[in-house]
Amino acid sequence: MATATLNQVSDVAKAVDLDLPDFRMSIRGLVITKDDLLYDETRSVYNGMIDRHPAVIVKCRDVADVITAVNFARLHNLLTAVRGGGHNGGGLGVCDDGMVIDLSMMKGIRMDSTSDTIRVEGGCTLGDIDHATQVFGKAVPTGILSTTGIGGLTLGGGLGHLSRKYGLTIDSLLEADVVLADGHLITASEKENSDLFWAIRGGGGNFGIVTSFLFTLHDAGTVYGGPMLWPIEDAEEIMRQYREFILNASNDHYCYFALLTVPPVAMFPAELHLKKMCGLLWCNVGDAEKSTKAAQRFRDLKKPAVDFCGPIPFNALQGMFDALYPKGLQWYWKADFVKDLTDEAIKLNVEYGHQLPTPHSTMHLYPINGACHDKQNNETAFSYRDANWAQVIVGVDPDPANKEKISSWAKAYWEALHPFSLGGAYINFMMEEGEARVEASYRDNYRQLARIKRKYDPDNFFKVNQNIKPVTVAEKELEH
Numbered sequence: 147m148a149t150a151t152l153n154q155v156s157d158v159a160k161a162v163d164l165d166l167p168d169f170r171m172s173i174r175g176l177v178i179t180k181d182d183l184l185y186d187e188t189r190s191v192y193n194g195m196i197d198r199h200p201a202v203i204v205k206c207r208d209v210a211d212v213i214t215a216v217n218f219a220r221l222h223n224l225l226t227a228v229r230g231g232g233h234n235g236g237g238l239g240v241c242d243d244g245m246v247i248d249l250s251m252m253k254g255i256r257m258d259s260t261s262d263t264i265r266v267e268g269g270c271t272l273g274d275i276d277h278a279t280q281v282f283g284k285a286v287p288t289g290i291l292s293t294t295g296i297g298g299l300t301l302g303g304g305l306g307h308l309s310r311k312y313g314l315t316i317d318s319l320l321e322a323d324v325v326l327a328d329g330h331l332i333t334a335s336e337k338e339n340s341d342l343f344w345a346i347r348g349g350g351g352n353f354g355i356v357t358s359f360l361f362t363l364h365d366a367g368t369v370y371g372g373p374m375l376w377p378i379e380d381a382e383e384i385m386r387q388y389r390e391f392i393l394n395a396s397n398d399h400y401c402y403f404a405l406l407t408v409p410p411v412a413m414f415p416a417e418l419h420l421k422k423m424c425g426l427l428w429c430n431v432g433d434a435e436k437s438t439k440a441a442q443r444f445r446d447l448k449k450p451a452v453d454f455c456g457p458i459p460f461n462a463l464q465g466m467f468d469a470l471y472p473k474g475l476q477w478y479w480k481a482d483f484v485k486d487l488t489d490e491a492i493k494l495n496v497e498y499g500h501q502l503p504t505p506h507s508t509m510h511l512y513p514i515n516g517a518c519h520d521k522q523n524n525e526t527a528f529s530y531r532d533a534n535w536a537q538v539i540v541g542v543d544p545d546p547a548n549k550e551k552i553s554s555w556a557k558a559y560w561e562a563l564h565p566f567s568l569g570g571a572y573i574n575f576m577m578e579e580g581e582a583r584v585e586a587s588y589r590d591n592y593r594q595l596a597r598i599k600r601k602y603d604p605d606n607f608f609k610v611n612q613n614i615k616p617v618t619v620a621e622k623e624l625e626h
């Protein structure tokens with residue numbers, strides 16, 4: 147780094163230090179710096195592979211705190227990361243030397259039974275929302291693990307157990323309150339700032355900090371769900387049958403395909419511990435008899451070695467595997483959208499399933515057909531409505547010494563399967579992979595997103611994300 151740049155960093159640090167006492171006084175939440183006992187605990191995120199050291203972490207109590215933090219960061223030219231649940235695969239909820247705006251204390255939830263809607267603050271996890279909705283037999287279509295934050299999940303599109311029935315999470319989003327880079331708070335909906343509303347439905351955290359979301363609620367009290375597992379030797383046959391089933395199934399039926407190693411925990415038979423297997427994780431809603439019949443098709447095909455599928459409260463299904471994937475594990479993510487699961491692709495998946503490098507490592511194929519296909523690619527920023535699956539390959543292990551082992555496996559697996567993909571990936575499943583990869587993940591929507599970015603964040607203040615750079619003046623002129 148050049149001396150001038152070092153001096154600039156030093157000058158900024160001094161200015162921040164001088165202004166911190168007044169800043170602390172203006173925040174109702176917590177302002178945490180490197181000298182605080184809570185610093186190491188607070189800077190950590192879900193992915194233990196990420197080890198970054200921000201200059202200051204602001205745990206916001208309310209919207210006023212968020213606005214104050216944004217204004218302070220902008221005044222001092224601080225690199226700024228935004229964190230809700232901290233689950234982001236690439237660890238984009240934290241940065242080095244800058245500011246982290248942490249929403250995890252903002253957990254307000256208000257249900258409205260008259261309109262069948264729920265408003266949730268940006269620090270809520272899926273578990274927080276499920277707790278509020280389950281007693282009413284309702285749910286918001288969200289993700290897979292209940293420890294995931296609603297903010298990042300929604301802004302990336304949001305896919306999970308209820309996607310085939312009710313669509314992506316963004317398809318149930320009615321409006322959002324957004325703090326912009328200039329510190330203003332605005333509402334985005336179909337009626338207000340509709341261009342911003344289009345952009346935040348899949349465009350990630352590029353456009354502002356969403357402090358609250360308003361969602362439509364859906365019926366999902368007791369579902370027919372749980373895992374079925376078969377030996378890895380049956381994976382090719384199960385995968386072929388799964389392909390045919392899920393492409394033609396009623397929207398009431400949902401199951402994702404997994405390649406996995408059975409964890410050595412009491413819920414699984416001891417003789418299966420650490421065995422490589424394949425599986426389906428079910429979440430069927432609607433008619434119980436039809437739900438049972440759909441799952442029975444696979445029991446009749448091959449008797450599962452594990453069959454925990456049956457009636458279960460939706461929130462219990464959502465939190466079923468939280469304990470197996472606690473915060474702090476090492477994660478390396480690779481992902482793609484898939485339209486056609488060819489026989490050749492199936493064989494390659496099974497080949498790499500046999501090579502699972504550690505007990506936590508896995509591959510999931512999440513179906514995003516059904517109701518997800520009710521919208522066109524250009525109706526929201528999420529541009530892969532023609533995909534049938536979102537595939538994720540994750541190398542996972544508790545031991546940092548295995549970083550290269552899990553990363554190499556995930557990269558090799560992805561490189562083998564990528565030619566069979568649609569080209570882009572679900573941004574919530576991506577590491578930091580560069581501008582070309584981000585553009586591929588938005589396809590024809592990318593240019594419009596860049597124009598909207600220029601309108602709402604022309605200086606790219608919100609850049610610690612799968613970044614969409616604002617279109618430049620020159621580029622804008624060329625378009626005309």
